[in-house]
Each structure stands twice: as structure tokens, then as C-alpha cells.
Amino acid sequence: MTRLGRVVRAVWPPLVFGIAFLALWEAAVNVFDWKPYFLPKPSSIWTQFTDNLSSIRAAVAVSGANALVGLLCGTALGVAMSFLLMRFRLLNDMLSPLAVGLNAIPIFVLVAVFNNMFAITSEIPRRLMVTLVVYFIVLINVAKGLRQVESTHVELLRSYAASPTQVLVKARIPNAVPYLFTALTIAAPVAVITAFVSEYFGGTQNGLGSRITSNMTANTAAAWAYVLGACLLGLAFYLVSVLLERLITQHRGGSPGGGTT
Amino acid sequence: MEASERAVQVSGVSKVFNPGTPRQVDALVDVELTVAPGEFVTLIGPSGCGKSTLLRLIASLIEPTTGTITVNGKPAGRARLDQEYGMAFQQAGLFDWRSVVKNVELPLELKGWDKAKRRERALDMLALVKLADFAEHRPWQLSGGMQQRVAIARALAAHPPLLLMDEPFGALDEMTREHMQAELLRICADTDTSVVFVTHSIPEAVYLSRRVVVMSRRPGTISHVIDVDLGAHRDVDTREDAGFYKKVTEVREALRGHEVDKSLMATGGEDR
Numbered sequence: 001m002t003r004l005g006r007v008v009r010a011v012w013p014p015l016v017f018g019i020a021f022l023a024l025w026e027a028a029v030n031v032f033d034w035k036p037y038f039l040p041k042p043s044s045i046w047t048q049f050t051d052n053l054s055s056i057r058a059a060v061a062v063s064g065a066n067a068l069v070g071l072l073c074g075t076a077l078g079v080a081m082s083f084l085l086m087r088f089r090l091l092n093d094m095l096s097p098l099a100v101g102l103n104a105i106p107i108f109v110l111v112a113v114f115n116n117m118f119a120i121t122s123e124i125p126r127r128l129m130v131t132l133v134v135y136f137i138v139l140i141n142v143a144k145g146l147r148q149v150e151s152t153h154v155e156l157l158r159s160y161a162a163s164p165t166q167v168l169v170k171a172r173i174p175n176a177v178p179y180l181f182t183a184l185t186i187a188a189p190v191a192v193i194t195a196f197v198s199e200y201f202g203g204t205q206n207g208l209g210s211r212i213t214s215n216m217t218a219n220t221a222a223a224w225a226y227v228l229g230a231c232l233l234g235l236a237f238y239l240v241s242v243l244l245e246r247l248i249t250q251h252r253g254g255s256p257g258g259g260t261t
Numbered sequence: 262m263e264a265s266e267r268a269v270q271v272s273g274v275s276k277v278f279n280p281g282t283p284r285q286v287d288a289l290v291d292v293e294l295t296v297a298p299g300e301f302v303t304l305i306g307p308s309g310c311g312k313s314t315l316l317r318l319i320a321s322l323i324e325p326t327t328g329t330i331t332v333n334g335k336p337a338g339r340a341r342l343d344q345e346y347g348m349a350f351q352q353a354g355l356f357d358w359r360s361v362v363k364n365v366e367l368p369l370e371l372k373g374w375d376k377a378k379r380r381e382r383a384l385d386m387l388a389l390v391k392l393a394d395f396a397e398h399r400p401w402q403l404s405g406g407m408q409q410r411v412a413i414a415r416a417l418a419a420h421p422p423l424l425l426m427d428e429p430f431g432a433l434d435e436m437t438r439e440h441m442q443a444e445l446l447r448i449c450a451d452t453d454t455s456v457v458f459v460t461h462s463i464p465e466a467v468y469l470s471r472r473v474v475v476m477s478r479r480p481g482t483i484s485h486v487i488d489v490d491l492g493a494h495r496d497v498d499t500r501e502d503a504g505f506y507k508k509v510t511e512v513r514e515a516l517r518g519h520e521v522d523k524s525l526m527a528t529g530g531e532d533r
Contacts, residue, residue, distance in 0.1 A: 152354030159348040160371045174358045
């Protein structure tokens with residue numbers, strides 16, 4: 001099959017399904033005469049989307065910037081910390097259970113605490129929140145990649161009289177790279193969601209999250225238009241991270257430990 | 262033979278794991294073993310007899326509890342630092358993120374060779390294992406047998422006088438395995454390398470070795486040393502030779518000897 005043929009084959013089922021779903025939605029609202037506050041029609045959401053495009057774009061830029069800054073900072077911190085934990089066993093034993101435990105509780109509420117620390121107009125609390133959430137995802141995955149090196153590789157390098165630094169550079173870091181990109185595909189959408197949800201806890205009402213809530217009662221279709229913007233933003237983050245992962249694994253031939261031709 | 266002329270000298274070596282704890286294991290007791298330069302010695306025995314432990318002791322990946330080990334006349338630890346041996350395992354252990362030729366270059370890289378020199382050597386080694394055309398391939402594009410050949414090329418890249426192999430063909434199918442055995446003998450003859458080889462397979466041990474060292478377990482000791490006088494040149498016909506069968510039987514008897522002893526001990530301990 002040609003490349004184009006494959007793309008067409010992969011694209012048409014979800015496309016047909018999507019269109020059918022929207023048509024059914026539109027028809028259901030008409031037939032059952034649902035009120036707009038209950039569920040607006042896709043067509044009116046689309047009208048709201050195009051009418052409010054500039055303000056949606058502004059809101060996307062605010063939330064997107066928060067998510068991106070948090071994602072980058074969290075990744076940098078997570079990678080740095082995983083190296084420290086690798087290097088210092090005691091630190092690892094002290095902090096690892098803590099990291100896992102913290103990750104299990106809904107730490108969104110910390111935004112309220114951060115909001116108290118900074119000026120009311122500051123974006124820092126939200127970025128901090130995203131950073132924190134991303135940090136744990138990256139830390140846990142990269143630390144795993146650094147540690148779970150094939151025992152044959154470690155023995156081989158020891159037989160070559162390799163120093164711990166050489167083992168790190170030749171085996172541990174390359175082994176951890178796919179783990180990092182897997183972490184990013186998980187963290188990217190989570191970063192976007194965290195950026196929205198953080199806006200529910202006060203601060204400047206300029207992002208997608210606060211626009212959705214503020215429009216929900218007065219103009220539900222507009223709120224849904226912002227939801228659409230949020231979906232597109234999340235999708236963009238996810239696609240970029242998947243693309244990055246794909247590039248890396250293509251270069252190396254498969255996921256960690258895997259191998260496909 | 263002077264100490265410095267021996268490829269490997271193991272004297273009075275014992276190894277105890279977890280000494281002084283309930284999990285204490287006497288892995289090896291009073292092992293004596295000498296390997297002459299260019300000699301091919303196989304360690305064979307039941308699981309848990311300490312043959313892999315002995316190999317790792319020679320490689321200085323672990324330290325003996327008592328006794329001394331020299332490799333090429335040097336203490337084992339020094340020999341490891343000087344890369345006096347190459348090593349291959351059951352898993353080829355290739356690095357997926359490196360091309361085939363870069364995998365072979367790795368030990369030279371760690372020795373600090375410059376780029377052009379190590380590339381040249383690595384390509385020579387790949388030619389030796391008949392994989393010159395696959396230099397730029399990725400390890401996962403090769404079959405299991407080919408991967409193992411790359412691992413052997415890598416183990417020999419620094420031209421060490423000694424090769425330590427831990428069941429390197431254990432995961433291969435029978436046909437590939439026999440082919441690899443023949444290749445290994447050819448390579449070792451070409452490069453004049455001594456080999457200590459751990460295996461579970463009796464025909465493999467007999468086909469490859471000049472001496473088969475039979476080990477028994479609990480505690481791990483050397484029970485028999487069988488000389489295999491089938492000549493230096495061995496090929497497909499060797500496997501069908503009457504002398505080959507005789508040696509296979511001899512090794513099997515030696516291995517079974519302990520099983521009989523052990524079963525006697527077991528029944529002796531039962532109430533009758």
C-alpha cells in the first residue's frame with residue numbers, strides 16, 4: 001500500500017465517526033429540544049468559536065504559556081533530581097517514597113497555597129503547580145531508566161574497567177532517554193490540564209480554565225467554545241510530545257528493551 | 262610452566278556468599294585450575310555448581326573469599342583494569358542505541374583509543390566474524406546468532422589473550438549453535454586466544470575443548486578433569502567421530518557420578 005493509502009486508511013474511520021457523532025448531537029438537540037444551558041448545538045458552539053476567536057486565542061496563549069513553562073521547568077528539575085538520586089543512595093532512600101506518596105494525593109490544592117504567596121495577578125503560582133506535577137512524572141520515569149540498566153551491560157562495562165561516570169555516560173543515560181520521552185507524552189497533556197484547573201483557584205481570570213467557568217452560566221455555547229480551544233491546546237501538546245518520542249525511538253529502533261523492524 | 266606463562270592460574274580459591282548469615286552459600290571450595298596460553302577449557306556441571314561464579318572470579322567481577330587468581334601473570338584485579346580478557350554472556354548484551362561497529366568499538370573507546378584507529382580495528386573484527394557488511398546496522402536488525410558474533414567481535418576487539426564466555430550460545434537454536442562453535446574455534450585459532458567457556462551442553466564442551474572441567478555442587482568443587490585428545494583441527498566430521506562419542510560418554514558419566522552419589526546420600530538419610 002502506498003504511503004498516502006495508509007494515511008487515508010488510518011484517517012477515515014475516526015473522521016467518519018467524528019462527523020457522524022456531531023451530526024447525531026446536532027439532531028438530538030433539535031429533536032428533544034434541549035435547552036442551550038443543558039447542551040448547546042455543535043453549530044452554535046462553532047459560531048461562538050469563530051466569533052470569539054481572538055479572545056479564545058488570547059486565553060489559549062495564557063494557559064498554553066503556563067503549561068509550557070511548567071512543563072519545561074518540571075522536566076529540567078525532574079531530570080536533575082533523578083541524577084542526584086542515582087548518585088546519592090541515601091537521598092534516594094529518603095526521597096523516593098516521599099515522591100511516590102506526594103504523587104498519589106491530589107496536589108492541585110497547593111495552588112491555593114501558592115496563590116497566597118504571590119501577587120494576585122501573578123502567573124507564577126500556576127506555573128509552579130504545573131512544574132510540580134510534571135516534575136514527579138519525569139523524576140519517577142527517568143530515575144527508573146537510569147537504574148534499570150541491563151545487568152549484562154553493567155557487567156560488560158565493569159569488565160572493561162569502566163569508571164562509574166563512564167557507566168553513566170555509556171549505559172545509564174542512553175538507557176534513560178526513551179523513559180524521558182515516555183514521561184513527556186504522559187506529562188504534556190497533564191501539564192495542560194493542570195494549567196486549566198489551577199485557574200479555578202483564583203488569580204487573574206485570563207486563561208482558558210477561568211473563561212470556561214465564567215461563561216458556563218451566562219453563555220454555555222461560548223463556554224463550550226473555550227472547551228474546544230482547550231481540547232485543541234491539549235492535543236497540540238500531546239502531538240508534539242508523541243512526535244518527539246517517535247523521532248527518538250525511530251532512531252534507536254523500538255521502545256526500551258523492545259525491537260521491531 | 263612459569264606463573265607468567267599461564268593464561269589463568271586459580272590457586273586454593275573458595276567463595277562464600279553472605280558469610281555469617283542464614284543465607285550463607287559456599288559457592289566454591291578449594292578450586293585449583295590452570296589454563297595454558299592458547300588452551301580452550303570448558304567448565305561444565307549442574308546448575309548451582311559455581312561454574313559461572315568461577316568465571317566471574319577470574320574476570321575479577323567478584324572477589325574470592327580465599328585463594329589467589331592470576332590472569333596472564335597479573336593479579337585478576339589488575340588484569341581487569343588492563344583489559345587482559347574479553348567477556349561474552351548468554352545475552353549478547355549489545356547496546357541498541359549504537360550501530361554494530363560502534364558496539365565493537367566500545368572497549369577500545371574506554372581504553373582511550375583515537376577514533377580512526379578504533380574504527381579500523383572494529384571493522385577488522387567484524388570481518389573476522391564475517392559481519393563486515395553489517396557494520397552500520399543496528400543490533401536489533403540482526404538475528405540472534407549474528408548478535409552473538411558481534412558480541413564475540415567486541416570481546417576480542419582489544420586483542421586480549423583470554424576470552425571468558427558464560428554460555429554464549431545457550432539461547433541459540435541447534436543449527437546456529439553448531440555453526441557458532443566452529444566459528445569460535447576458527448577465530449580463537451586465528452587470534453591465538455585462550456578461552457574459559459561455561460556451558461550446560463556436553464557435546465558443546467567436548468567439541469570445543471582441549472580440556473573439560475567437570476564440577477559438582479554443594480559445595481562447588483572440580484570433580485573431574487577430562488582431556489579431549491581429538492586433535493587441534495575439528496570440523497563437521499569430528500561430531501560423528503567414534504572418539505567424540507567416547508568423550509561425550511566419559512563427560513556424561515563424570516557428571517552422573519555425582520548424581521548417583523547424591524541420590525545415595527538422599528536415600529541414606531531417609532527412614533526405612
